Amino acid sequence: MIVGVDESPAARWALAWAIGAARLRRLPLVAVHVSRAPIHPFPEALPLQHAARVGEEARSEQVVNEAFDDVAGxxxxxxxxxxxxxxxxxxxxxxxxxxxxxxxxxxxxxxGLLSRILLPSTSMYCARHAETTVVIVRQPAPPDDGSPVLGERGRRFWNS
Known part of the structure; x- marks a missing residue:
């Protein structure tokens, strides 16, 4: 099972769903963070580009770990x-x-519409091009009834 992870609340909901599904089906979970940083085809040729790539790869692990902390402690x-x-x-x-x-x-x-025009939807790209089953978890709306979301982790989860 592969789950895409970034800093968005929707990615945290997808991660929560993936953790539950991995437990239920006893599957390994591959958490993937892809940085949109510009890349050079031969980063080793440019020391600055190579350093940026190494930094972004380390940041990817940090983003995934923070998402796991928010979702599952x-x-x-x-x-x-x-x-x-x-x-x-x-x-x-x-x-x-x-x-x-x-x-x-x-x-x-x-x-919003402008955001979708400037930055195309990753989930729609994957739904069109993946040759496997794709599950798209929609971020639910926050509760409107004024009830508190349980726990500090839950508050961060809704307000990320």
Missing amino acids: GIPGDITVVVVGRMGDPGYHLVDLAGDGDLLVLGRSRR
Whole structure:
């Protein structure tokens, strides 16, 4: 099972769904963060670009760990978790990683029209191009009845 992770609340909902599904099906979970930082085809040729790439790969692990902290209080010990960091187009890398028989889990955030025009939807790209099952978890609306969300972790989860 592969789950796309970023800093958005929708990605946290997708991660929560993926953790539950991985537990239920006893599957390993591959958490992937793809940085949209510009890349050079030969980063080793440019020392500055190589340093930026190494920094972004380390940041990817940090983003995934923070998401696990918010959602589950850390990486769960009862499932196997692998963290993967890439640079480039998220849709391309997620589709590339998802092989036959995998389950690709993504979050769908609430974005405006201008945002969707300037930055195309990763979840829609994956739904069109993946040759495996894609689950798109939509971020629910926050509760309107004024009831508090349980716990500090829950408040961060809704307000990220």
